Amino acid sequence: MDFKILYNDKHSNARTGMITTCHGEIPTPIFMPVGTVGSVKGIHQRNLSEDIKARIILGNTYHLYLRPGLDVLEKAGGLHRFIRWERPILTDSGGYQVFSLADRRKLSEEGAKFHSHIDGSKHLFTPENVVDIQRSIGSDIMMALDECTPYPCEYKYADDSLKLTHKWLDRGFEQYKNTEPKYGFSQAFFPIVQGSVYADLRKQSAEKIASKGAEGNAIGGLSVGEPAGMMYEMIETVNEILPKDKPRYLMGVGTPANILEGISRGIDMFDCVMPTRNGRNGMLFTSQGIINIKNEKWRYDFSPVDEIMTSFVDTDYTKAYLRHLFIAGEMLGPQIASIHNLSFYLWLVNESQKHIKEGTFTDWKNSMVKQLASRL
RNA sequence: GGGGAGAUACCAAAGUGGCCAACUGGGGCAGACUGUAAAUCUGCUGACGUACGUCUUCGUAGGUUCGAAUCCUGCUCUCCCCA
Numbered sequence: 001m002d003f004k005i006l007y008n009d010k011h012s013n014a015r016t017g018m019i020t021t022c023h024g025e026i027p028t029p030i031f032m033p034v035g036t037v038g039s040v041k042g043i044h045q046r047n048l049s050e051d052i053k054a055r056i057i058l059g060n061t062y063h064l065y066l067r068p069g070l071d072v073l074e075k076a077g078g079l080h081r082f083i084r085w086e087r088p089i090l091t092d093s094g095g096y097q098v099f100s101l102a103d104r105r106k107l108s109e110e111g112a113k114f115h116s117h118i119d120g121s122k123h124l125f126t127p128e129n130v131v132d133i134q135r136s137i138g139s140d141i142m143m144a145l146d147e148c149t150p151y152p153c154e155y156k157y158a159d160d161s162l163k164l165t166h167k168w169l170d171r172g173f174e175q176y177k178n179t180e181p182k183y184g185f186s187q188a189f190f191p192i193v194q195g196s197v198y199a200d201l202r203k204q205s206a207e208k209i210a211s212k213g214a215e216g217n218a219i220g221g222l223s224v225g226e227p228a229g230m231m232y233e234m235i236e237t238v239n240e241i242l243p244k245d246k247p248r249y250l251m252g253v254g255t256p257a258n259i260l261e262g263i264s265r266g267i268d269m270f271d272c273v274m275p276t277r278n279g280r281n282g283m284l285f286t287s288q289g290i291i292n293i294k295n296e297k298w299r300y301d302f303s304p305v306d307e308i309m310t311s312f313v314d315t316d317y318t319k320a321y322l323r324h325l326f327i328a329g330e331m332l333g334p335q336i337a338s339i340h341n342l343s344f345y346l347w348l349v350n351e352s353q354k355h356i357k358e359g360t361f362t363d364w365k366n367s368m369v370k371q372l373a374s375r376l
Numbered sequence: 377g378g379g380g381a382g383a384u385a386c387c388a389a390a391g392u393g394g395c396c397a398a399c400u401g402g403g404g405c406a407g408a409c410u411g412u413a414a415a416u417c418u419g420c421u422g423a424c425g426u427a428c429g430u431c432u433u434c435g436u437a438g439g440u441u442c443g444a445a446u447c448c449u450g451c452u453c454u455c456c457c458c459a
Contacts, residue, residue: 036412058411096411104413117413148411192411223410252411273412280415281408296405327404334415 001140001188001215003028003247011362013239013266016353019216019247021140022185023080023088026055028247028268029352031259031345032090034276036060037067038083041276042335043342045085051311052342056087056140058271061133062094062125066116070136078138078183090271091139093130095192095220096252099148107147107164127172131179131189138183143218144172146192148251151225158196165194166208173212188215190249196221197230199237206241216247216269223253232261239266256285256348256372260365263352270349275341280334282326285344289374291319293337298323311343 005017019026033040033048035057040048048054059079068082076082079089097114098105104115111126127145134142146165149158169191176189191209195201209217219238222231235250242248249269250262259270275285284291286306291298293305301319309315313336325333348368355361 032411034412041412042415060412063412090411092411097413099411101413143411146411218411220411225410249411254410258410270411272410273414274410277412277414277416278409281417283409292407294406329415331415338415 001186003216003245005245007357009264009356009361010359012264012365014264014352014356014361014365015244015266015268016356017247017268019088019268021056021088021188023086023140024055026088027350027353029259029263029349030055030269031349032056032058032269032271033342033345034058034271034273035083036273037063038079040338040342042280042331042338043276045083047339048085048342049087051313052339053346054087054342057085057089059089059091059137059139060094060097061091061130061137061143062097062114064091064137065094065133066118066123070133073138074136074182078136080138080183088140089138090141091134091137091143092251093134093143093145094125095143095146095148098146099150099224102150109164109167111145111168112147127168128175131172131175135179135182135187138181138185139187140185141188141190141216142176144169144189144191146194146220148221148224149194149196151197153196155196155198155201158194158198158201161196162194162201162205165192166205169208169212173214190214190216190218192218192220192251193238193242194221195234197226197234199233202234202237203241206238210242214246216249217242218249218251219267220251222250223258228258228261231258232265235262235265235267256345257369259345259348260352260369260372263349263356264362264365275345276338279337279341282333282337283341284337285341285372286376287344287347287368287371289371289376291376293319293323293333294326295323305340306344308347310347311339313339313343 002020003017005015008015017028033054038059040057073079073082098112106113111124114123130145145168147161149161181187191212191214193205193209195205222234247268250267252272253262253270254272282292282294284293284305287308298319303319304314305319306314317336322336355364
């Protein structure tokens with residue numbers, strides 16, 4: 001994997017660049033749609049590549065390991081072939097499931113023991129086997145096993161957790177260096193900064209992560225309930241330390257405003273379930289602000305979902321029709337909403353790239369942030 | 377014409393003397409969702425008030441009772457069976 005910065009913004013830490021992988025190029029800053037179990041929920045791969053123009057998508061180690069299982073993925077020739085997606089894939093390690101399935105797992109030095117949410121069976125994830133699993137999946141970017149701490153989180157817990165995440169990182173990185181890809185293309189391995197909302201822990205973690213010399217670095221454990229301002233402070237703290245010439249990935253973030261604020265602080269990669277999950281639940285992100293398409297006020301509104309029309313669904317359908325689909329419980333509604341939201345998110349990062357190049361990013365960002373948060 | 381059953385909020389449907397402004401579903405209205413156990417979850421849905429509450433409701437008109445959606449009588453309407 002290779003990363004080149006093309007332009008640095010003069011008024012902020014934003015930058016635009018290009019990641020090159022064996023499955024193609026990824027212009028940054030970028031948003032990566034989440035496809036946990038080998039599917040970006042409700043979206044055909046064809047829509048994803050041709051209409052939404054996604055450059056890279058996510059998969060999840062925990063979910064893919066449980067279903068369909070590694071034997072299927074290996075026989076298929078890896079996840080790309082299995083799901084027929086030829087562009088890059090990044091896999092999360094299962095660290096987020098350590099957080100979201102907290103009542104079904106037990107952590108120890110060795111790793112994380114899970115009770116499957118599907119059939120209750122017991123499984124052990126270690127820093128090493130999570131690398132092996134991601135080798136079998138064949139993702140272009142693999143993530144280290146970490147503990148995504150909850151919020152709020154006691155200092156002592158965050159500190160202990162961080163020590164564990166760092167130990168796991170050392171082991172995972174060793175495993176990464178000592179193993180080979182299975183499908184003939186290279187795979188990168190990103191370590192993850194933790195430390196909850198404590199600046200000293202974040203600094204300590206960022207130094208540890210930077211010392212590994214990985215091809216890219218991630219920031220985790222944010223947007224788990226803390227105020228946005230706190231998240232931005234942590235990003236600033238961490239990005240002062242993380243190498244500037246490597247991509248920085250802010251995991252699980254976020255709202256359109258979060259993404260723009262992240263970009264201005266030097267983040268290059270984002271992923272979030274929000275455009276798809278909220279889209280399925282009737283929430284649309286538009287250039288004018290947030291729409292709850294189920295609201296009665298759209299009943300007779302025959303205008304496009306978004307006036308800037310970021311995808312074919314905006315030109316083909318009206319708000320009134322989309323509202324009707326949701327009210328009637330038609331599955332086309334969530335599909336259209338997901339396509340729109342993802343297109344909008346991709347539009348947002350594309351525009352960011354453009355404004356960074358043109359030197360107009362900060363002003364544009366500031367006006368957008370206000371607009372994006374308003375409720376229509 | 378004779379016999380039987382029934383009328384409860386937007387709809388369906390519980391409730392058959394006080395725990396009933398009335399279970400539950402649906403519908404309607406609104407909210408939540410951030411490395412996806414989510415096409416999910418939550419709240420409201422007689423009126424007025426933030427709330428304790430107050431007022432008007434269970435076809436309709438009366439009555440019994442300290443107290444009625446619930447008991448009694450008249451009326452109106454609906455459905456079923458027999459002729």
